[in-house]
Amino acid sequence: MKRHDKERPNKASAGRRFAVWLIVLAVAAVLIRLALASRYGGFMSDQELFVDWMRQVRQRGLGTVYIEGSNINYPPLFLLIMEAYRSAAGLFGIVPAAGELSFKGVLIALDLAAFGAAVLLTRSSGRTAGRLFVLALLALNPALIFGSAVWGQVDMLHSLLMAASLLLLPGSPPAAGALFALALLSKFQAVTLLAVFGIYFLRLLLRREFRPPALFAAGFAGVTGACAAFFAWSGGLQAMLKGAYLSAVGMYPQVTMNAMNVWYYFIGTPPTTPDTTKVLGFLSLRTAGFLLLALCVVYAAACLWRSRMDAAALLKSAALVNFAFFMLPTEIHERYSVPALVLAVFVCLYDRRWRLPAVLLSLSVTANLWMVQAERIGVYPGLAVVYVNVALLLWMLLALGREMRAGRSSDTADRNAKGRRKARAPGIG
Structure with missing residues (x-):
């Protein structure tokens, strides 16, 4: 009894220390973002476009803005958030302007909301150093800070929704389905999770576990159905689908748009090379890229199939698919x-071996973003980032492969043990 009495103050003290660390991280995250957002204008063309979308939504309404507006190629969730922010800022006489804190305030608010969501999503890990590492890497990540507070973009929104959907999938399929729908309503890139969800639910269906897929579908249908009904009632459903999901496809037909990937000189292709260029006389570079991605997705799916299908395995497979994308x-x-970076950070919650790769990926993404935003892209500095990224992709492939082989070895050992037990069992004679 006395030992329990001693443990309670220790637990309370640990809880207070952890809460203090969370407050420190939140405050540091906000202050750093405010300082950088106030000092640097960022990528003006993106921000000017977003501010113009705010104006168009205010004038025409969200339901018809895709019909009557122009140059709107983001899904509606971000437009809805920006309109809510514009209305709230207007109460204080603030008019959002590109390159100013008045606009970037919505991005900083989203980052802070994402940090708060991450605190809730990681609660099952307790007050551990691993959990604190993950939260710190989200709050103080240079790539995430640069992307919102300096550049002025909103990639954290769909990335966090993607990670949250995977984290909640094993325990709460309806919430996972709803979050996946919201991720798709934030950015079409979230569609990369379909391969992960497909393998997960296929395995459940083969086991005749029909309830989780049905609940996931219900959560997904609830959100997407409400969105579709809203735009259909306004007469803008077809225009929304075309503008938000189809209009940007094929807009930049070159091998890479400033992404430091395998097409950035690594295999001998300058960035401006048209991706319609034929190789082997019949295969376009664009098709070759999709074939490479397909092979990587199949590999990730096979690794996931051989795993325990828990949150860690889902996050690892999704991180590989998104980085391959x-x-x-x-x-x-x-x-x-x-998205690959955010997913890799959450993997660190379950696997310490992913911590260094997550940090290196944070630095390579930061370098890539800075080079583009500052217009200081050099061939050799860019190639240095490419080499780091290629090494990280190979590491992910090998890491998942090792886990798949370990799973096979474990299954074989279990089967052999069962066989020996049967052989030793007395017969009926």
Whole structure:
């Protein structure tokens, strides 16, 4: 009884220390972002476009803005968030302007909301150093800070929703389905999770476990159905689908749009090479990139199939698929690496071996973003980033492969043990 009495103050003290660390991280995250957002204008063309979208939504309404507006090629969730921010800022007489804190405030708020969501999503890990590492890498990550507070982009939104969907999938399929729908309503890149979800639910269905897939589908349908009904009622459903998901496809037909991937001189292709260029006389570079991605997705799916199908395995497979999506297809932008980074950070919650790769990936993404935003892209500095990224992709492939082989060895050992037990069992005679 006395021992329990001693343990309670220790637990309370540990809880207070952990809470203090969370407050320190949150405050540091906000202050750093505010300082950088105030000092650096960022990527003005993106921000000017977003501010113009705010104006168009205010004038025409969200339901018809895709019909009557122009140059809107993001899904509606971000437009809805920006309109809510514009309305709230207007109460204080603030008019969002590109390159100013008045606009970047919405991005900083999203980053802070993502940190708060991460605190909740990692609660099952307790007050551990591993959990604190993950939260610190999210709050103070130079790539995530640069992407929002300096550049002025919103990649953290769909990236966090993707990670949250995978984290909740084993225990709460309806919430996972709803979050995946929100991720798709934030950015179409979230579609990369379909391969992961497909393998997960296929295995459940083969085991005749029908309830989790049905619950996931219900959560997904609830969100997407409400969105579709809203735009259909406004008459803008077809225009929304075309503008948000189809209009940007094939817009930049070159091998890479500033992404430091395999197409950036690594295999001898300058970035401006048209991806319609034929190789072997019949295969375009664009098709070759998709074939490489398909091979990587099949590999990740096979590794996931042989795993325990827990949150760690889901995150690892998704991180590999998303990093392969950044590294292998053509026409990829520099910011498409952010979801892979966020997923890799959450993997660190379960596997210490991913910590160094997650840090290196953070630095390579930061370098890529800075080079583009500062217009200081050099061939050899860019290639240095490419070599780091290629090494990280190979490491992910090998890491998942080792785990798949270990799973096979474990299954074989279990089967052999069962066989020996049967052989020793007395017969009926």
